[in-house]
Amino acid sequence: MGNEMNQTEAIQTSQPMGRRGLFRLGGMTIGGAALLAACRKTEAGTLGRVGEGPTNPVLADPIVDNGVLLRTLAGVELSIVNAYQRMLDEKLLQGTSATFPAIGDLTTLVTTFQKHHVKAATTYNRLATDEGAESWDCGNTHLDAAYLSPIFDRVVLGVKATDNAKAIAPSDDTVRDMVNLVFALESLSAESAQALVPQVTLATIRATAMSIGVRSARQASLTALRINPSSYVSAADAANAQPGVTTSTPAPAAAPAASDGPPLTEIPLPVAIPSQFGELSPVIYVGGNGDENGVRLKLNFETPSLNSLAYPYNACAKG
Amino acid sequence: MDIEVTEIGHVAAPQRVGRRALLGAGVGGAALSLLPLMSGRASASTTTTPPGESTSTAAAAASTTAPPKRPTDADVALLDFAQQLELTARALYDKALAAKWPADQLVVVTTIREAHEAYAQSLSGLLGRKASGTASEALLRQFSTAWAGTPDKLLAAAYDFESAAVATYAEILGKLQGTDAAQLIASIQIAEARHGTALADLAGSSDVGELLVDTEAASLLGKG
Numbered sequence: 308m309g310n311e312m313n314q315t316e317a318i319q320t321s322q323p324m325g326r327r328g329l330f331r332l333g334g335m336t337i338g339g340a341a342l343l344a345a346c347r348k349t350e351a352g353t354l355g356r357v358g359e360g361p362t363n364p365v366l367a368d369p370i371v372d373n374g375v376l377l378r379t380l381a382g383v384e385l386s387i388v389n390a391y392q393r394m395l396d397e398k399l400l401q402g403t404s405a406t407f408p409a410i411g412d413l414t415t416l417v418t419t420f421q422k423h424h425v426k427a428a429t430t431y432n433r434l435a436t437d438e439g440a441e442s443w444d445c446g447n448t449h450l451d452a453a454y455l456s457p458i459f460d461r462v463v464l465g466v467k468a469t470d471n472a473k474a475i476a477p478s479d480d481t482v483r484d485m486v487n488l489v490f491a492l493e494s495l496s497a498e499s500a501q502a503l504v505p506q507v508t509l510a511t512i513r514a515t516a517m518s519i520g521v522r523s524a525r526q527a528s529l530t531a532l533r534i535n536p537s538s539y540v541s542a543a544d545a546a547n548a549q550p551g552v553t554t555s556t557p558a559p560a561a562a563p564a565a566s567d568g569p570p571l572t573e574i575p576l577p578v579a580i581p582s583q584f585g586e587l588s589p590v591i592y593v594g595g596n597g598d599e600n601g602v603r604l605k606l607n608f609e610t611p612s613l614n615s616l617a618y619p620y621n622a623c624a625k626g
Numbered sequence: 627m628d629i630e631v632t633e634i635g636h637v638a639a640p641q642r643v644g645r646r647a648l649l650g651a652g653v654g655g656a657a658l659s660l661l662p663l664m665s666g667r668a669s670a671s672t673t674t675t676p677p678g679e680s681t682s683t684a685a686a687a688a689s690t691t692a693p694p695k696r697p698t699d700a701d702v703a704l705l706d707f708a709q710q711l712e713l714t715a716r717a718l719y720d721k722a723l724a725a726k727w728p729a730d731q732l733v734v735v736t737t738i739r740e741a742h743e744a745y746a747q748s749l750s751g752l753l754g755r756k757a758s759g760t761a762s763e764a765l766l767r768q769f770s771t772a773w774a775g776t777p778d779k780l781l782a783a784a785y786d787f788e789s790a791a792v793a794t795y796a797e798i799l800g801k802l803q804g805t806d807a808a809q810l811i812a813s814i815q816i817a818e819a820r821h822g823t824a825l826a827d828l829a830g831s832s833d834v835g836e837l838l839v840d841t842e843a844a845s846l847l848g849k850g
Contacts, residue, residue: 504812505805514800521819528823548737579824585816
């Protein structure tokens with residue numbers, strides 16, 4: 308009896324599977340597959356390619372070393388040189404300013420500043436080649452494309468109308484916008500030198516870079532005093548120094564808005580000594596005419612970073 | 627007999643799944659689940675190293691010896707002198723503030739005096755117990771004579787002192803190894819450079835060479 312029972316069960320399991328059994332088996336297979344897939348590593352890499360095709364391009368290593376940092380600063384200095392040259396060539400510093408009526412013609416001063424930046428670029432390039440890097444003999448690509456070109460275009464040419472925005476007229480005060488740009492660029496040069504100090508490995512490079520930064524900081528201060536005479540220290544520092552004395556923040560540059568238009572964006576006025584310590588914060592530039600809502604172009608100049616470095620595989624455009 | 631058993635089995639156990647079927651399902655599921663993994667492997671083998679990974683390794687290989695962050699023993703001596711210089715400046719500005727100043731000049735001179743005190747305090751933070759915390763007697767003797775008289779004379783004396791401080795920091799920066807100290811000294815130096823231009827303008831100078839301090843004073847390092 309016992310033998311018969313065993314024989315029966317053995318034979319039963321070898322029978323062909325029914326429809327329900329097949330469904331069950333399929334479900335179990337899918338469930339098992341999902342479970343195993345969930346347990347595998349998440350980094351699967353890129354998708355596999357089917358068929359023949361070109362291989363992915365191999366990008367050069369973005370090495371950041373003394374040479375890269377130094378030739379980047381050479382590019383920044385040359386961008387400043389080129390910007391000043393355009394101001395001088397197009398006589399953008401001459402004429403009167405409705406916002407700063409007493410500022411006068413800063414052509415001579417900016418020419419003096421330009422010479423300093425030419426020397427600065429040469430110095431940075433010399434240091435870069437000493438470090439085994441190639442010199443950088445054109446403006447910083449990022450600074451030119453993202454900051455200087457848009458500023459000159461907005462100030463000198465304005466903006467053409469598009470399907471969804473009205474045209475913006477050229478600047479209502481070109482001299483004001485150019486002098487403010489000079490201040491922003493001098494501050495950028497000074498901050499860039501200061502920002503370089505903890506990044507490079509040699510003390511001699513730090514000292515040389517700071518000799519450039521010191522001069523640029525003084526030029527920024529002098530420009531600030533031309534724009535905003537007698538505004539030596541920030542209101543906050545003055546208040547901290549003399550708690551009992553009431554001080555006031557200098558009013559932003561008066562915006563001669565059109566009588567029927569919206570109020571224009573106020574332009575901050577610079578001071579000679581903006582803070583107790585050297586700043587590394589973005590330098591705010593506001594300029595150009597306002598759009599249909601009165602909003603002027605506003606940009607934050609920042610010291611060079613990973614997206615604006617002159618890597619070994621970067622080169623100046625030919626021609 | 628065999629036929630009978632077969633018929634019974636077909637009717638009696640239609641819903642049961644056998645061991646073989648279970649094993650087959652398991653193997654099939656495992657094979658299916660491995661497919662995407664295998665395809666990922668295959669595709670990964672055709673690509674190059676991601677740029678992010680190569681950056682770190684390449685940068686590490688290319689960079690020279692990283693400088694220390696904290697001040698070295700040699701740095702401490704330089705920083706201690708820097709603090710003495712700042713405390714000397716504070717003492718000289720305190721002396722100058724005893725004079726009768728116009729209100730617009732007073733606020734600038736007072737602000738610059740406060741800045742020098744802040745520099746000395748920052749250097750204390752860096753030096754800790756190693757900070758001497760005193761002004762330099764030698765520097766005080768050297769500059770006290772010039773720091774006297776009318777506001778105009780005091781502004782000229784302050785201008786010279788700020789220029790000397792900038793030159794001193796240039797020399798110190800050329801020797802410092804620790805990046806924390808170099809960073810602080812650079813931020814002090816660049817602010818003191820601006821002091822010179824502001825003081826020259828405050829004194830009424832219109833000479834661009836003087837305003838931009840074309841002729842820097844001599845370094846005070848080693849004279850403390």
